[in-house]
Amino acid sequence: MTTSDIGERALISRLLARLPRPSPSLLIGPGDDAAVVRPGRAALQVLTTDALVEHVHFSRAWASPESIGHKALAVNLSDLAAMGALPRWALLSLVLPPDTPLSFVDGLVDGLAALGSQHGVTVAGGNVTRSPGPVVIDVTAGGEVAQRKFITRAGAHPGDELWLSGSIGGAHAALAMLSADEAPGPALAERLHRPTPRVRLGATIAAHRAARGLIDLSDGLGAAVTQVAEASGCGARIDADAIPVMAEAREWWNAKGVDPVQVSLAGGEDYELLLAVPARWGGRLRHLRRQVTDPPLTRIGTLTRDRALVLSRPGIETPLPGGFEHFHP
Amino acid sequence: MTTSDIGERALISRLLARLPRPSPSLLIGPGDDAAVVRPGRAALQVLTTDALVEHVHFSRAWASPESIGHKALAVNLSDLAAMGALPRWALLSLVLPPDTPLSFVDGLVDGLAALGSQHGVTVAGGNVTRSPGPVVIDVTAGGEVAQRKFITRAGAHPGDELWLSGSIGGAHAALAMLSADEAPGPALAERLHRPTPRVRLGATIAAHRAARGLIDLSDGLGAAVTQVAEASGCGARIDADAIPVMAEAREWWNAKGVDPVQVSLAGGEDYELLLAVPARWGGRLRHLRRQVTDPPLTRIGTLTRDRALVLSRPGIETPLPGGFEHFHP
Numbered sequence: 001m002t003t004s005d006i007g008e009r010a011l012i013s014r015l016l017a018r019l020p021r022p023s024p025s026l027l028i029g030p031g032d033d034a035a036v037v038r039p040g041r042a043a044l045q046v047l048t049t050d051a052l053v054e055h056v057h058f059s060r061a062w063a064s065p066e067s068i069g070h071k072a073l074a075v076n077l078s079d080l081a082a083m084g085a086l087p088r089w090a091l092l093s094l095v096l097p098p099d100t101p102l103s104f105v106d107g108l109v110d111g112l113a114a115l116g117s118q119h120g121v122t123v124a125g126g127n128v129t130r131s132p133g134p135v136v137i138d139v140t141a142g143g144e145v146a147q148r149k150f151i152t153r154a155g156a157h158p159g160d161e162l163w164l165s166g167s168i169g170g171a172h173a174a175l176a177m178l179s180a181d182e183a184p185g186p187a188l189a190e191r192l193h194r195p196t197p198r199v200r201l202g203a204t205i206a207a208h209r210a211a212r213g214l215i216d217l218s219d220g221l222g223a224a225v226t227q228v229a230e231a232s233g234c235g236a237r238i239d240a241d242a243i244p245v246m247a248e249a250r251e252w253w254n255a256k257g258v259d260p261v262q263v264s265l266a267g268g269e270d271y272e273l274l275l276a277v278p279a280r281w282g283g284r285l286r287h288l289r290r291q292v293t294d295p296p297l298t299r300i301g302t303l304t305r306d307r308a309l310v311l312s313r314p315g316i317e318t319p320l321p322g323g324f325e326h327f328h329p
Numbered sequence: 330m331t332t333s334d335i336g337e338r339a340l341i342s343r344l345l346a347r348l349p350r351p352s353p354s355l356l357i358g359p360g361d362d363a364a365v366v367r368p369g370r371a372a373l374q375v376l377t378t379d380a381l382v383e384h385v386h387f388s389r390a391w392a393s394p395e396s397i398g399h400k401a402l403a404v405n406l407s408d409l410a411a412m413g414a415l416p417r418w419a420l421l422s423l424v425l426p427p428d429t430p431l432s433f434v435d436g437l438v439d440g441l442a443a444l445g446s447q448h449g450v451t452v453a454g455g456n457v458t459r460s461p462g463p464v465v466i467d468v469t470a471g472g473e474v475a476q477r478k479f480i481t482r483a484g485a486h487p488g489d490e491l492w493l494s495g496s497i498g499g500a501h502a503a504l505a506m507l508s509a510d511e512a513p514g515p516a517l518a519e520r521l522h523r524p525t526p527r528v529r530l531g532a533t534i535a536a537h538r539a540a541r542g543l544i545d546l547s548d549g550l551g552a553a554v555t556q557v558a559e560a561s562g563c564g565a566r567i568d569a570d571a572i573p574v575m576a577e578a579r580e581w582w583n584a585k586g587v588d589p590v591q592v593s594l595a596g597g598e599d600y601e602l603l604l605a606v607p608a609r610w611g612g613r614l615r616h617l618r619r620q621v622t623d624p625p626l627t628r629i630g631t632l633t634r635d636r637a638l639v640l641s642r643p644g645i646e647t648p649l650p651g652g653f654e655h656f657h658p
Contacts, residue, residue: 027373032481032560033411033545034377036474039368044356047453048363049420049469053460082362091378093422093467124376131382132463138422140378140469145365152361216362231361 003105003130004098012128014102018109023122026089035124037089042144046085049141050075050218054134062178065107066114067193068137073112075218076141077119077197078271082216084151084206085143087119087199092126095136108137119199149206156213156232156276158305163211163275163285164244165198166295168221169260172267173249188248195271201292202273210288213276213303222265222321224274225301226309232276235308238265238301238320265311266321276303332434332459333427341457343431347438352451355418364453366418371473375414378470379404383463391507394436395443396522397466402441404547405470406448406526407600411545413480413535414472416448416528421455422469426462437466448528478535485542485561485605487634492540492604492614493573494527495624497550498589501596502578517577524600530621531602539617542605542632551594551650553603554630555638561605567594567630567649569642594640595650605632 003011012030022029028036039045052058052072060068073090080087092112096105116123121141170191174184184192198216205211213232217224221243229236245260253260264270272295277285289297301312309320332340341359351358357365368374381387381401392400402419409416421441425434445452450470499520503513513521527545534540542561546553550572558565574589582589593599601624606614618626630641638649 028412028479028481032483033408033543034375034414034472036412036479037374037376038372039374043367045366045368045374045471046363047366047418047420047469047471049422049454049456049467051422051424051456051458051465051467053424053458055461056459079362083357083365085363089376091376091469093378093380093469095380095382095424095465095467125378127378127380129380129382130385131465132384134461136380136424136460136465136467138378138380138424138465138467140420140422142374142376142471143363150357150365152357154361214362 001102002098003096003100003102008128015105015109018106019113019123020117023120026122026124030125037124040088040144043147044145044150046080046083046143046145046150048076048079049138050079051136051138053136060104063193065104066111069108069111070115070194072137072139073115074195074197074271076139077199078216078218080141080143081198081202082214082273083145084149084202084214085145086203087121087141087143089122089124089142090116091124091140093138094126094128095131096128097133097135098130100135145206151206151211151214153213153215153228154231156228156234156303158234158303160213160276160278160303161299162225162236162301162303163277163297164300165201165272165297167244167246168217168270168272169249169264169267170246171195171269172264173252177252185248191246192269195269197271198273198295201295204288204292205275208284208288210281210284211275211277215274217270217272217274218268220266220268220270225320226322228274228276229303229309232303234303235306236301236303236320237310237312240311240313242298242300244298262321330431331427332425332429332431337457344434344438347435348442348452349446352449355451355453359454366453369417369473372476373474373479375409375412375472375474375479377405377408378467379408380465380467382465389433392522394433395440398437398440399444399523401466401468402444403524403526403600405468406528407545407547409470409472410527410531411543411602412474413478413531413543414474415532416450416470416472418451418453418471419445420453420469422467423455423457424460424465425457426464427459429464474535480535480540480543482542482544482557483560485557485563485632486607487563487632489542489605489607489632490628491554491565491630491632492606492626493629494530494601494626496573496575497546497599497601498578498593498596499575500524500598501593502581506581514577520575521598524598526600527602527624530624533617533621534604537613537617539610539613540604540606544603546599546601546603547597549595549597549599554649555651557603557605558632558638561632563632564636564638565630565632565649566639566641569640571627571629573627591650
């Protein structure tokens with residue numbers, strides 16, 4: 001059965017039936033002209049949108065429908081976490097070719113809804129439209145943050161320490177393996193297909209004001225450092241030996257004769273957070289690390305007055321590898 | 330020059346430079362991980378998302394880039410108006426094939442921003458991603474409405490009068506003409522390519538509580554009547570002679586030997602509002618009509634206890650033609 005075998009309304013009814021019970025703050029949910037949400041106590045709204053396009057961001061041959069739905073929401077929750085916001089609601093806009101199997105759509109909605117439930121995110125509404133193809137999954141997510149608590153990428157200063165959550169390189173190595181017709185192990189595949197947005201970490205950083213610059217690593221660590229440094233009018237010196245590259249990724253790149261740090265800096269899709277923290281905020285940072293022990297935080301470098309972006313190894317400094325860019329010639 | 334000639338960041342910078350100055354309530358605008366908006370005084374958030382897909386909802390051969398951008402926002406503002414909400418912000422998610430001309434993207438953003446400025450809607454953020462095609466323009470819009478003031482499609486009751494804003498049939502006739510290689514006149518083309526969302530009317534209806542059922546006509550009048558009646562547990566009797574079909578559309582269909590009322594009821598994309606109003610609220614309705622004189626309101630029928638959906642002409646009753654459905658076999 002494909003989406004063209006049933007009418008639009010039957011498809012929407014089917015999808016709505018799969019959603020968990022909405023949060024009580026959702027006064028009017030999917031099915032009317034628009035959704036109505038009662039805002040929480042936090043004073044400011046935080047909004048983001050991100051799309052996954054088939055053949056560009058995912059392949060049905062490589063990822064399950066559930067993991068595609070999970071990721072479509074995860075990348076947006078990661079953006080909210082990078083502002084220090086707690087997520088509240090999501091809207092799902094699906095663009096589907098007529099031959100899309102219903103089982104694909106079912107799994108996608110299940111994966112998205114499961115991640116949403118985990119973080120108290122209610123699916124407030126959405127839209128389904130046909131297309132000659134490819135599948136496009138466009139998610140908009142909204143969250144909340146208290147007045148003056150949100151953290152941008154532009155608030156950092158020279159001298160701030162750069163701290164990174166978790167480890168990087170897993171998603172990029174998994175993608176490289178799949179492209180080479182090798183099967184990534186489960187830990188690597190999870191990083192690519194089912195990234196974990198750092199929702200609790202982001203909100204706790206904001207609540208304790210434990211960083212003054214914050215960004216997620218959707219375009220990779222190199223790009224994130226570049227963006228924080230540029231937005232804050234700084235440079236950066238990153239300590240190559242300090243960068244936590246995921247062990248499975250490190251092994252695989254080493255076996256290929258490729259420098260794991262260099263390739264992982266330039267690879268994208270690490271949904272970790274990068275924090276800029278003044279050295280004198282050490283107490284706040286320790287408090288944060290007691291509150292949120294998973295993922296761990298690692299100090300990887302420093303923002304500098306000099307605008308250069310530098311990867312530092314014992315005895316040698318090289319330009320910091322950049323990140324991923326769409327549309328590049 | 331196409332989008333593939335410049336990098337993603339250059340494309341985004343180019344688009345941002347075209348946006349008008351954001352509203353002061355936009356604390357963090359496009360360019361960070363997410364946007365931060367200070368909510369207005371109205372207590373509830375209203376949210377909607379709708380996508381335009383090339384070759385499905387628009388054709389670059391038939392519509393200017395500006396009008397495509399205008400329409401992508403207009404269809405969302407119409408959904409907010411149909412809840413009685415005042416629009417506040419929009420997010421723009423663009424999915425673009427690499428050969429998309431920059432002039433197309435420029436025009437699209439200009440058209441969207443111009444309509445936004447007209448209604449105090451700030452473009453808070455967005456996303457650009459590449460795709461093998463087609464162009465997808467996905468807009469999410471947010472608005473506000475006071476506690477207990479929003480109006481759903483489900484609040485109507487048998488006996489309520491059905492009132493329609495403006496006139497219908499223009500967009501459908503224009504599309505039929507284009508499909509027949511005829512050029513629609515400017516008034517008809519405007520209905521198809523640059524629909525006017527009934528923003529002020531919707532918000533004023535809610536402010537004065539002048540209706541207890543409200544919906545927009547994105548899927549056509551037949552579908553709107555069906556949806557209000559079904560959601561409210563009623564039937565409806567529509568007076569065929571009362572339906573305001575746009576004069577230019579009426580003429581064209583008559584010349585083709587097609588019943589203009591029948592075809593316009595089933596056609597979609599009339600972004601008018603349909604109101605369900607109890608007869609005893611006549612005073613509120615008169616007050617509304619003094620407050621908002623354009624578009625005019627016309628009484629076109631009544632909701633009934635009997636669940637049938639009926640088109641009534643002198644001496645004959647026929648089933649009400651339905652609306653447009655995507656994905657229908």
